[in-house]
Amino acid sequence: MAQSLVKKIGVSLEINGEQRQVEIRPADTLLYVLRNYLGLTGAKPGCLNGDCGACSVIVNEKVYKSCIMLAVEAVESKVTSIEGLSDSPIQKAFVEHFAFQCGYCTPGFIMNTHAMLLHEPHPTYETIKEWLSSNICRCTSYQEIEDAVFSVIGRDK
Amino acid sequence: MLAANIEYYKPATIQAALEQFYLLKNKRKRPIYYGGGTEVLTLGRLNLIETDAVIDLKGIRECQSFEFDQEYLITGAALPLTYIEEKNLFPLLTSSSMGIADHTARNKITIGGNICGQIFYREAVLPFLICESKAVIAGENGIQIFALNEIFNETLQLEEGQFLLQLLTEKRYIHLPFVSIKKRQQWDTGYPLLTVAAVKVEDQIRFAFSGLCPFPFRSRKMEDELNNLQLPLKERISRALLQVPSPILDDIEGSKDYRLFVLRNTLNEIILDLEGK
Structure with missing residues (x-):
């Protein structure tokens, strides 16, 4: 053998x-x-x-x-x-704000946003932009993704 | 994923790292030192780096230092860029670091890995070049300290088995007026057309560049022209442009002519800012 x-x-x-x-x-x-x-x-x-x-x-x-x-x-x-996140607020927000189309990038966006909120529960718009620039959505759902993030931190852009 | 098999070692001391390197060499292996590993993995996937053993330096305490002693800011080579940004002990370095790759990637990219990498840009070295930092190098001759401007010539000139341990920056440089500018053709993330770091030391401005040539550099000849206050600013910049080392990059990020156009405008912007006009 x-x-x-x-x-x-x-x-x-x-x-x-x-x-x-x-x-x-x-x-x-x-x-x-x-x-x-x-x-x-x-x-x-x-x-x-x-x-x-x-x-x-x-x-x-x-x-x-x-x-x-x-x-x-x-x-x-x-x-x-x-798989380790279960019903986290950011997951719910992505669903409620239709923050995806094909969904392929969604786990990456959610993990990055979850980490950002662990690190900084009340991020500025600039912080959100800086962190989420690490991820690419080819369906270009960026506006909905932003909306989902802002809904979780409880304020408007 | 790397196609080839590798061995992985994570020594806890400088001595253990060096011993591991020479042990592997004696076994006819091709060891490389490993910081964040982003370049090793991306180039390795394409078979552009050949290695069969990596020695991870992140377990060495001295490589994780980020603190002031009496004279210097000590910057450990294995610090992730985002750690440097969060601590913000050296604002010029923070500013240059934040332009590299993207936030998530910078959690992995280390300062030493960026400086010792193969990528053209290596912007993390720019603040250290203009602040006359010292490079602490570990090797078979022990720990040696070199002026970075002497040991960095297009790349960090390391001998086989040596690795970058720390960078030492005199405290007097840490809070001087500075500008750090990264210009891209479009978007906020991605490779640059040009990155310039500048610091004002007494009445002189020092400049270091990345993205202009296939290597980062500081040019005394360019600085002499740019600091010649006897001439009008436009003339100072024109004369400095004649001193840009060759080759100037001419690629998909921007043509040579466009890069020089952007350089001219960027130098104008920096000088007006730091000369207070």
């Missing part, structure tokens, strides 16, 4: 409050491990280049693009993917 050339290591990752044991290659990105080893397909592969933000997840309360993070870097950290 041919010997496998793929060198895997066993790691423990804390994802959405749960310890998951997984065999990964050190070269695997967090995005790849979430989707292909752990079945968490909420983080979306878009550009795979750190540009579009569709793969955004929260690690230790900071938002990261999981396509430009090795899974091994997340060992001993608390990872939250979109």
Whole structure:
């Protein structure tokens, strides 16, 4: 039998409050491990280049693009993917304000906005713009996304 | 994801990082140091970086320093850019940092990774060039301190096995009047046509540039022309433009001629601001 050339290591990752044991290659990105080893397909592969933000997840309360993070870097950290948010105010706001069309970018926008609100519960418009410029929506639902964010922070632009 | 297999190491000390590097070299591996890893992963995905082992520097305490001692601001090379912005100990650095990539990416990009990267822009180095900072380098000869302007020539001139540990900036530079401008053809995010950082030190303005050439730089010849108060401002700028190093970038972000046009106007704007006219 041919010997496998793929060198895997066993790691423990804390994802959405749960310890998951997984065999990964050190070269695997967090995005790849979430989707292909752990079945968490909420983080979306878009550009795979750190540009579009569709793969955004929260690690230790900071938002990261999981396509430009090795899974091994997340060992001993608390990872939250979109599956770990349940009925959060920002999710409800996205639904109520129709802040999506195809929905592919939506998990990334929600994770980024959720991280922003953890960091800054009452962000200025400039802060919102700065943070959300990290994500791209090709259906251009930007206006509705802004509306959803402002509804959660309880004021108008 | 990297197609190739790699080994991953996260040493906790400078010595352990150096030992790991040379151990891997002796095994005929191709180790590289790893900060935020954004460039390693994006270029590695395209097979533009060849490595089989990465040594993550984020576990080294000295690489995470961001504090003043009696004389200097110490900036650790493994600090994420957003951390530097949130602490805002060095307003010019904060301003330059905020123009790099986007907010989420800057949670991952480190100051050392940006300065030592392959990307043309590397705007994080500009404040340190004009503030005459020192680079603290770790290597097999121990810890060495160099004037950044001597060791940064288009790229940081590191020998095999060396890595950037910290940058030291004299306190007297931290709160001087400055301008940091990033010009793009359109949008608020993306690669620039031009980034200029300038600081006024006594009666002289110092300038460093990114996006104009395939490397960031500070030019004394350009500064001499731009600070020549005997000539009208328009003439000072025209003479400085003759001293721009070559090649000037001519790509999809902007043609060479357009970049020079933007540079002329940007220099005018900065000088009027810092000379108080």
